[in-house]
Amino acid sequence: MLTLEVVASFLTPVAVNRILHHLETGGEDAIIRPWFWILTFFTGLVATTLTSGRYFFVVLRLLAQVQSTLTQLIFEHALRIRLKADGGISADKKENSKDKGGTVTLTETGATAGDESARASASSEATLGEGPSSSAERGTETSSKGRSGKTTTAAGRKDSSMIGKINNLISTDINSLEAGKNFILVVWYTPLQIAVSIVFLYAVLGWSALVGVGTMIIMLFIPGFISKYSHNLQVKKMAKSDARVGVISEVMGSAIRMVKLFGWERRISERIDQKRQEELHALRRFRVLSLVSTIVNNLIPLMTMVVTFTTYALAMKGELTASRVFSSMTVFQTLQGHFRGCTLCIPWCIQAKVGLDRITDFLHKTELLDSYAESTQEQNTLSVSPNPDIIGIREASFAWDSEQAANVTPGSSWRSFKLCVENEVVFKRGHINLIIGPTGCGKTSLLMALLGEMHYLPMGPDSYVNLPREGGVAYHAQESWVLNETIRNNILFGSPLEQERYDKVLWQCALERDLSLFDAGDQTEVGERGVTLSGGQKARITLARAIYSKAEILLLDDVLAALDVHTAQSIAEECLQGDLVQGRTVILVVSPIVPLVLSASK
């Protein structure tokens, strides 16, 4: 297609040349009649337009396909990533390893689960014994946890780095591919066009054409320098604008009362004025430079032609006929356009390549969940449970980082936590199972291990980890979250509405009173754009979502932590002992304080 376009674009200058030649010589020695050249002229223009239209159609369609495929690929990949505390991309690892010296090194913790100990009357309770060094760990790692136990530093960092990265990939890097869509122009079309142009010019003007092309190449460095300089100026100008806007928003945002009280108006306005003057100065320089750049750009073809034609006329003693001048003028114009296009296109292509590399890195270098990672020897034994209905773990340890898991030497890693189950932990089907332990001892990790989010390391021949998923699994994360949706949709979460069940859920999760406070009831929008909910309300909506779901197994991580004693008690009585939970398997994580508080308040 592009080759065709190159050929088509040369039909016009050739036709111009021949027609003018025909006029000059009055048609002597002409084999082909002028109407043919007029037709060629017309065909050339039409063909160029058609081919370039077709080219853009194909390229843009391809671009849209590639972008949507990559977007989907990134989202799909994001679901398979192990969400551990660090970003998981090599760059982050490097950063982290640099940090090693500075951070407190956490030694391996053996949070050992006692085997099915201490059963409460209706519920079996698997108590997590505290490992030898976990108190030290708690002191450093989880000291930032508030009573609510909601925000661990690890989770915060994990979220921001990974979500930020994925956001960036989707928005910036995928868009940067658009800049590179014309890379085929740089590698094929432009070189071909330039080569044909030079051949044409050489045929028409002899070696003086080469002088012209040389002049053009040399002169093209000038706009290059100018644009580099103007880029710097632009950066400076932006910095000045930022400074001015910064001052204004600082004053208007928070300090305006101070300014008024202390009578600082004059001084502040002078300060802003000074910043504005600096900005204007930078802006003026930038504009002048743009002007120079435009002038130079327009001068280049003129200079080139002057040089070429002078060389042709004076040095080569050739005769400058109209056919030579006009046909070569068009070609010089195209040639210059191509050189310019090239200088613009190459940085864009590089930018696109960088974006593509980042996406490739993300797809290849993030650590995946065990079930998606290429299986290593030890993982071949994954989950050979004696009974597929069992929920539990036997003789296995779990790590957040597969690399760390491979070579855990105490004190060597910046953050290593290992969950060890020395005997067997089996959760009772159809009952409420409690996991109790101090913060940081690995309760959440135990749930994660069951869910397959942690790296599994079997410790014996009979090791297994099993969580049957046929009946569905509902997971209430420690950090409760709501979608940007109505409360009702947040609870239904895609399931069909069954009014009776829904009302029961609202009542059992003690949400009725909260809903009566909103004008729109359960149609109130929550989330980022909607009403802001309290931590307890969010936690109960998240709990309601899990209870409403028909999943057979409920993993509830610290549901009671964000609630006040009365609400917690009502949930423990109405919801956890209610009919909706009856018969389902609940694995409930609670901090040791909760049962105490609940029983004390009775």
Ligand SMILES: Nc1ncnc2c1ncn2[C@@H]1O[C@H](COP(=O)(O)OP(=O)(O)O)[C@@H](O)[C@H]1O
């Ligand atoms: N997503 C994660 N990535 C890496 N390490 C984690 C992650 N979540 C928890 N940990 C580690 O696991 C340890 C136990 O945390 P956690 O299981 O959340 O305890 P608990 O739920 O009992 O408070 C912490 O010390 C922390 O370092």
Ligand SMILES: [Mg+2]
């Ligand atoms: Mg936890």
